[in-house]
Amino acid sequence: MPDTPFAPVILGDEPGSFPHSVLAERHPAIIRQVQGALPYGPAQHRALDELLKNCTEGTVEPLPADAPDRDLWQAWGLTAYAGRSWYDVPWLWSESWFYRRLLDAVGWFGPGAWQGIDPFRPFKRAELDAPQTDEELAALDELRDLPEQERARALLHGSLWGNRADLGFRLSAEGAEARDPAPALVDDDSEALWSLLPPAGRGTLVLVADNAGRELVPDLLLIAHLLAEGRAARAVLHVKPHPYYVSDATTADVVDALHRLRAACGAAAEYGRVLWSALADGRLTVRAHPFSCAPLPYGDMPQDLRAEFAAATLTVFKGDLNYRRLVGDRMWPPTTPFAEVTGYFPGPVAALRTLKSDVVTGLSAATEAALVAAEAQRWRTNGTHALIQVSSDLQVK
């Protein structure tokens, strides 16, 4: 990437900045919410209280020798960052470390009765069971008679805007959802995306999922449509191997979402059947690669994952966190070309993301200027703008 400008890695060390507020305010709020959501015992409460103190005032501590993922974390930067303030290491790293430590505190890694109990499950379930989910599923019936292209477009936008508000936002920013959404796409490469997934295509779609619940459901609907209409012969859904960033989807969340679809009526149930049978015959597979929860950009991905992405017709990254990891969690000038920062990626790649952090690339100078004129820098983080970006040789702009 010879022409790519230098862009500093984002840290959380600047009071008043968005990353600082996540470390100093959002993480403590998440701990308190988790403490109230499950009937934890005294040891778990103590461990969570200690984590609250450590993550706001303390330093990164080494993992015990018997931690199951100690070697991974050492390789992912723990050796270098142990002993440093959470605010002075890359923000992406600090956030990941927070969720790793939170799982420890509630007994996720076991042994013991709480092993494998997702501390965020009550929030994810509440969202999946909410009446809004029923409304969204019922609305699918209205798509039935539309031409395929229009249905495909509607489902793509459902998946895109499903990322608008994740549970981490809602747990710590009451009222954020009430803000008027400005449903403006700041970049739209959807034509390029569709050219990679033509009708009667024989390709493999990889979708790297983000949140469970009301984001995962539309992601699954999009996959069902692409398989049923022959725009993809196979699909692979990457989820997280353990609970992460409050709402990120795990295999258990995929199972919950599929049950929700199967229990629905009308078109939603039909999509559910398509997915169920695609899983049964291997056209759809679910993957939970350890790197999906790594505190690193995808530029550092391991060889096996690189080979998997290289073999795909298109890899779609959903959501803000995946975007940060795809382009690198850096303060890029917003006009830095998306294709340039994803030049390392081994195949065609797309991002479907609502903007919820400072990182952004691929904007035109005019779009950036219009956003700044209307909102100063708030458009970067308030979750009311979205983008569809694609990098491939076939790109049509």
Ligand SMILES: O=P(O)(O)OC[C@H]1O[C@](O)(CO)[C@@H](O)[C@@H]1O
């Ligand atoms: O669910 P998403 O779209 O990945 O968004 C999660 C987002 O939450 C934050 O980490 C802040 O906690 C964002 O900056 C982050 O990228």
